[in-house]
Amino acid sequence: MKNFDAVKHVRGESKFVDDILVPEGTLWAHVAYSRIAHGHIKSIDCSSARSMAGVKAVLLAADIPGENQIGGIVADEPLLAEHSVHYRGQPFAIVIADSALAARYGAEAITAEITPLPVITDVREAFAKNELIIPPMQFELGDAASEWAHCDIVLKGTAETGGQEHLYLETQGAFAIPVEGGGVKIVSSTQSPTAVQRVTAKVLNIAMHLVEVDVPRLGGGFGGKEDQATQWAAMCALGAVKLGRPVKMILHRQDDMRMTGKRHPYVSDYTIGLKNDGTILAYDVVFYQNAGAAADLSPAVLQRTLFHCTNSYYIPHVKAVAYSCRTNLPPNTAFRGFGGPQGKFVIEAAIVAAAEALHVEPLLIQKKNLLKEGDEFPYGQVTERCQAHACWEALEEKSPIEAARKRASEFNALNEWTKKGYAVMPICFGISFTNTMMNQASALVHIYTDGSVGVSTGAVEMGQGVNMKILSIARTVFSIRPESIKLETTNTTRAANASPTAASTGADLNGMAAQLACGVLLDRLKRFAAERFDQPYVDLIDVRDEVVYNEEHDTGWTWQRLVAEANSARISLTCQHFYATPEIHFNRDTSKGHPFAYHVFGTALVEVTLDCLRGIYEIDAVNVVHDAGHSLHPAIDLSQVEGAVMQGIGWMTIEEVVYDKDGRLLTDALSTYKVPDMHFAPNVLSVDFLQHSENPLTPFNSKAIGEPPFMYGIGAYFALLSAVKAFRPGKQVPIVAPLTPERVLQALYEKCS
Amino acid sequence: MRTTKGVSRTMELSLECIINDSIIAETVNPGIVLLDFLRRHEHLTGTKEGCREGDCGACTVLLGELRGSEVVYTSVNSCLLPLADVQGKHVVTIEGINQPAELTPIQQAIVDEGGTQCGFCTPGFILSLTGYCMKDAQTHAKREAAQASGDSAAAGESAANISGVISSAAAAILAIGEADTIAAADTTAISANETDAISRADAKASTTVDGNVCRCTGHAPIKKAIRRINEYLSLHPNTGGSPISHLVGQKILPDYFQTIPSRLGELQKRGTPEQPFDETVGETAPYIVSGGTDLYVQKAFTMHAEPVLRIPSHYQRAKISESDDAIHIPGTTTVEDFRSSPLIEKYFPGLASDLLLFGSTPIRNRATIGGNLANASPIADMACLFMALNADLTLQENDVTRTLALRKFYTGYKQLAKKRTELIAMISVAKPGPASHLSYEKVSRRKYLDIASVNSAMIFDLHDGTLSNVGISAGGVGPTMLHLAKTSAYLNDTPMDALLFAKAWTIASAEISPISDARGSADYKRLLLRQLLAAHIMRCFPGMVKKEALA
Numbered sequence A: 001m002k003n004f005d006a007v008k009h010v011r012g013e014s015k016f017v018d019d020i021l022v023p024e025g026t027l028w029a030h031v032a033y034s035r036i037a038h039g040h041i042k043s044i045d046c047s048s049a050r051s052m053a054g055v056k057a058v059l060l061a062a063d064i065p066g067e068n069q070i071g072g073i074v075a076d077e078p079l080l081a082e083h084s085v086h087y088r089g090q091p092f093a094i095v096i097a098d099s100a101l102a103a104r105y106g107a108e109a110i111t112a113e114i115t116p117l118p119v120i121t122d123v124r125e126a127f128a129k130n131e132l133i134i135p136p137m138q139f140e141l142g143d144a145a146s147e148w149a150h151c152d153i154v155l156k157g158t159a160e161t162g163g164q165e166h167l168y169l170e171t172q173g174a175f176a177i178p179v180e181g182g183g184v185k186i187v188s189s190t191q192s193p194t195a196v197q198r199v200t201a202k203v204l205n206i207a208m209h210l211v212e213v214d215v216p217r218l219g220g221g222f223g224g225k226e227d228q229a230t231q232w233a234a235m236c237a238l239g240a241v242k243l244g245r246p247v248k249m250i251l252h253r254q255d256d257m258r259m260t261g262k263r264h265p266y267v268s269d270y271t272i273g274l275k276n277d278g279t280i281l282a283y284d285v286v287f288y289q290n291a292g293a294a295a296d297l298s299p300a301v302l303q304r305t306l307f308h309c310t311n312s313y314y315i316p317h318v319k320a321v322a323y324s325c326r327t328n329l330p331p332n333t334a335f336r337g338f339g340g341p342q343g344k345f346v347i348e349a350a351i352v353a354a355a356e357a358l359h360v361e362p363l364l365i366q367k368k369n370l371l372k373e374g375d376e377f378p379y380g381q382v383t384e385r386c387q388a389h390a391c392w393e394a395l396e397e398k399s400p401i402e403a404a405r406k407r408a409s410e411f412n413a414l415n416e417w418t419k420k421g422y423a424v425m426p427i428c429f430g431i432s433f434t435n436t437m438m439n440q441a442s443a444l445v446h447i448y449t450d451g452s453v454g455v456s457t458g459a460v461e462m463g464q465g466v467n468m469k470i471l472s473i474a475r476t477v478f479s480i481r482p483e484s485i486k487l488e489t490t491n492t493t494r495a496a497n498a499s500p501t502a503a504s505t506g507a508d509l510n511g512m513a514a515q516l517a518c519g520v521l522l523d524r525l526k527r528f529a530a531e532r533f534d535q536p537y538v539d540l541i542d543v544r545d546e547v548v549y550n551e552e553h554d555t556g557w558t559w560q561r562l563v564a565e566a567n568s569a570r571i572s573l574t575c576q577h578f579y580a581t582p583e584i585h586f587n588r589d590t591s592k593g594h595p596f597a598y599h600v601f602g603t604a605l606v607e608v609t610l611d612c613l614r615g616i617y618e619i620d621a622v623n624v625v626h627d628a629g630h631s632l633h634p635a636i637d638l639s640q641v642e643g644a645v646m647q648g649i650g651w652m653t654i655e656e657v658v659y660d661k662d663g664r665l666l667t668d669a670l671s672t673y674k675v676p677d678m679h680f681a682p683n684v685l686s687v688d689f690l691q692h693s694e695n696p697l698t699p700f701n702s703k704a705i706g707e708p709p710f711m712y713g714i715g716a717y718f719a720l721l722s723a724v725k726a727f728r729p730g731k732q733v734p735i736v737a738p739l740t741p742e743r744v745l746q747a748l749y750e751k752c753s
Numbered sequence B: 001m002r003t004t005k006g007v008s009r010t011m012e013l014s015l016e017c018i019i020n021d022s023i024i025a026e027t028v029n030p031g032i033v034l035l036d037f038l039r040r041h042e043h044l045t046g047t048k049e050g051c052r053e054g055d056c057g058a059c060t061v062l063l064g065e066l067r068g069s070e071v072v073y074t075s076v077n078s079c080l081l082p083l084a085d086v087q088g089k090h091v092v093t094i095e096g097i098n099q100p101a102e103l104t105p106i107q108q109a110i111v112d113e114g115g116t117q118c119g120f121c122t123p124g125f126i127l128s129l130t131g132y133c134m135k136d137a138q139t140h141a142k143r144e145a146a147q148a149s150g151d152s153a154a155a156g157e158s159a160a161n162i163s164g165v166i167s168s169a170a171a172a173i174l175a176i177g178e179a180d181t182i183a184a185a186d187t188t189a190i191s192a193n194e195t196d197a198i199s200r201a202d203a204k205a206s207t208t209v210d211g212n213v214c215r216c217t218g219h220a221p222i223k224k225a226i227r228r229i230n231e232y233l234s235l236h237p238n239t240g241g242s243p244i245s246h247l248v249g250q251k252i253l254p255d256y257f258q259t260i261p262s263r264l265g266e267l268q269k270r271g272t273p274e275q276p277f278d279e280t281v282g283e284t285a286p287y288i289v290s291g292g293t294d295l296y297v298q299k300a301f302t303m304h305a306e307p308v309l310r311i312p313s314h315y316q317r318a319k320i321s322e323s324d325d326a327i328h329i330p331g332t333t334t335v336e337d338f339r340s341s342p343l344i345e346k347y348f349p350g351l352a353s354d355l356l357l358f359g360s361t362p363i364r365n366r367a368t369i370g371g372n373l374a375n376a377s378p379i380a381d382m383a384c385l386f387m388a389l390n391a392d393l394t395l396q397e398n399d400v401t402r403t404l405a406l407r408k409f410y411t412g413y414k415q416l417a418k419k420r421t422e423l424i425a426m427i428s429v430a431k432p433g434p435a436s437h438l439s440y441e442k443v444s445r446r447k448y449l450d451i452a453s454v455n456s457a458m459i460f461d462l463h464d465g466t467l468s469n470v471g472i473s474a475g476g477v478g479p480t481m482l483h484l485a486k487t488s489a490y491l492n493d494t495p496m497d498a499l500l501f502a503k504a505w506t507i508a509s510a511e512i513s514p515i516s517d518a519r520g521s522a523d524y525k526r527l528l529l530r531q532l533l534a535a536h537i538m539r540c541f542p543g544m545v546k547k548e549a550l551a
């Protein structure tokens, strides 16, 4: 089906927050933020800012009429710092002026006197000082402690993964317009309109119904606008209410990078025990999550790390403990995969280490321990419709792993300074919000008298194609031209109390709600037609391709006629429907339950070439077999997989977030933070979808697509590692991601003087 | 500096230009960037702001300039382009590409291949790819014209030139390969690689979107779209007409493009006012603004209010030339003009593909060599090159000129042996002899559109296994671009043998003082320089540096 959004995009006609014409008289806001990572605020001097040309107001914590609190899971984060600051980049004042530049100059003129306190950036140090955001979490299956004795080998190791900047191409931004009755209307680039609404109401001390949040579309989110789009919107709303004028804020890239959190860096210690034949018997892992200065979504991210700590493998004895550690960095937040990739990286590292010890290829251990139908996860759920083996085998057929091995070994025998490496990366990812209550959605569908249809849901379009997917659902139900259907902006007055568009569930949950709403409307229309055509059996009325049939005979009524007649007969052409995922539950005390509606599986083969003289590399090929169920829109899903793979590879290779010991972000611009570009993308990125994968819990047997393929990128790390080892056989290399050219060169050579 | 009143400059310019299909005649601040004018003033919101530092390409537009009877278009980052520089030119944004009803073949290819997700980067890609099609139609037209006039040499030459550019681009994209050219045995495998997946044209097109970043798609779908565009172009080649009318015929450009040459001609005839030369305000020394690709990054929020000294247009029109024993490069030469200069290709074959590692196409279209040298970055690529080549600078202020060796130009971190208002008018280098070899090495975190962690150039003459006239530069390992004078001297007139490298490195190692920063730790930079020096040597003496020597 034609992708209407894509057509708007290529013509530059899609309207993002900053593209919408604001009312005359709109003011601009700019944030003043801390340049110290930890300290007591002694004083804030706004006098020169207040006297600057164009500056209308400077707002501080004291100006907040309601609660100065934006924390979602834990109430530990002020909108504006008041007594102390906990990271560099923490906002403490908002300057409102008649131009963006005047607001910026004003913010730069504010000085804060801050008494510095010790700064912690290192997660182990935070743990040692007992700086924990929440009590530790633990998942357990079997009895790992007593299983070590039965293992032929037991290995211990450490694995680290770095942060990752979301780098949504559209930076954070919002504008707020004061409305009568003391309320505001906010247009925000957020994945979570409800969070914006809830927090703004709390900050302004008004009821939620006085806050309307509208989201046109996002220029990328990737999790970075799930919780961290809220504050900018709330600040605009605060300004709008205080000054009685619309207020807009669009973050400059550097400010965005400095003030917002990123993917959580992790340091993890593992012990793995295997039999000589490669069977994994036991796995013990401790995760130390660098949460940054406030909870944000860290507890939920931490939990997902545990959910995915055994990736796509069955391990009978597992003990996994996770600590969320407080440091003086910007609060880290959701990012595609949501802690899952961090968990999977460690088990892959453990398998690679075990393979080296057993002198076998890692893929032998991987394949031997792949999940089978009915296997139990450490959280008690058992696999259903498990596709782990099916994906692996389909990959072997598509792109024989043995051939890759041969390519690499032949190349490596011929070339002294250039080495090839490869790795296989299977994935298994659970779909549902792990917080069960969030698995709900609603849709509001209007049919207008000319037969055109408007669909509102709680889902936010951010490039993942949810609008097109829901459109295709509505079209399938109504059997009308897609041009007749429009997906509306996401708006809190049309979809109340919506969960964020996150956890890859956007199309599943909202699509289900839309399918149900459309179904109700169609049913209503068919009943009406049955009555008109004296047909006692409603099922014998059919609407196909905009034509109404009665017992397979064309009635002469078109869709438009049906709708118009129904309207004349005073039949409601509007339906609101709700959906909640059935069956899922999870007991937080026992860490057992059935948290996921289903799992997504897949396998990738990643091949790389390493220039061992310079330490630089190229990704040659990525071949994927991915389980997308019955795709709602194969073109969209394909592009999703391709994009996710590159983002995952970026995380593992060239994307490096660097803070200095004072908590200053060194990689605070696109000139220092590098994401994959045209040349970095492999020439072969080939994705096949697994055939015959059923999934009864979603619209038309589809499967969520957003996050799972990100984790194929992990294969790039281990492919590079194998190339390093081809140059330096047996060399012990610290397992630290990303494997930047710097880390590669330092793995290939000793320090030189 | 800024006063508490904020904006201090009062300079105004009567701007006359064409934006898409509309004539603009406005009084503007010439120091603001085009992006702001487009978005905030003209409400042309299809052009996006993703970074405001030339690194994402969301703001890409095409800038057309009348040359003779033709308008020549280049892609530029509107976020770094002073509005003054669009005077008398044609600015093309996505709104100016759209056809009323249908999509252009470029837009269609992006849609069909899933090359857009959120859409924020997309207009920038469309503009870059449209620029690519314009270039393609131009080269075709040139070749046809040469053939028609019976100038087979020119026809052949331009064809050869094209394939030269393409193959080096392809090589640069595909090859991690430099390492492979080092040891003879290593070459076999890459050529196999070269034949698969990407064709030469695809590589060339990829190069023109090297300044566009798409965070959503990861670029694989865009590569497929490029393949499709190239298929379209090869099915509809320009058979000699004007490139623009050809592209209009192919629905890649809207009709109005045909009217632009005469409309720009009229603007020119009326004589668009030149910007005042010296915008000195008060006692602050003005900034010389050239391409602006550095100034508008460093002073993004103040440049519009800073006093500037614009480079007179006769300097801007100067061309690269040669005398008996030297090549003379005007300071205003853009990196792209330098890269594609036949003279440079003649004396430094292969440099053109090395320089694909400099910035991106739109950056190279604007960045000047004078700006690169004056910028004084310790990792500036052109400084690296010219330091090794022992360039002489001609510095000029008013009518006074003087010559200074580049090796004496940098006196400390970002410190220059010149006044802020002294212009780098010319860069002169000795012509390389027949026995000369130039090797350029740059390693950055990402291979393309990234600033070097360490870079180094080495030039030398080679006679019977002995080096002479050695010049080695090293960037990223000291407060300025370094000339490794002692290492160069040591290698001079010394027969190359297996032990030489180790000794040379001991000397080089004492000449450098890297520090840790966002581009790498001090230890890494030291190690990396050693590797790059080894790479220089291995280019000419494969097998001379042993793996064991680099433990």
Ligand SMILES: Cc1cc2nc3c(=O)[nH]c(=O)nc-3n(C[C@H](O)[C@H](O)[C@H](O)COP(=O)(O)OP(=O)(O)OC[C@H]3O[C@@H](n4cnc5c(N)ncnc54)[C@H](O)[C@@H]3O)c2cc1C
Binding pocket: B053, B054, B055, B287, B288, B289, B290, B291, B292, B293, B294, B295, B296, B297, B331, B332, B357, B358, B359, B360, B363, B366, B367, B368, B369, B370, B371, B372, B373, B374, B375, B379, B380, B381, B382, B422, B423, B424, B425, B449, B450, B451, B452
């Ligand atoms: C995205 C991006 C990528 C980049 N990539 C690279 C890269 O790969 N390698 C690299 O080396 N650099 C890179 N740069 C840096 C920059 O583009 C170059 O240094 C460029 O050559 C500067 O030239 P310009 O004409 O734009 O300078 P401007 O910004 O106009 O000026 C820079 C400085 O030089 C002075 N100046 C300019 N021209 C003259 C002159 N003729 N005489 C005297 N002083 C002068 C100015 O007063 C100013 O101080 C990059 C920049 C960006 C934004």
Ligand code: FES
Binding pocket: B048, B049, B050, B051, B052, B053, B054, B055, B056, B057, B058, B059, B060, B077, B078, B079, B080
């Ligand atoms: S806005 Fe990113 S390159 Fe101009």
Ligand code: FES
Binding pocket: A169, A219, A220, A463, B115, B116, B117, B118, B119, B120, B121, B122, B213, B214, B215, B216, B217
């Ligand atoms: S489509 Fe979102 S950045 Fe390219």
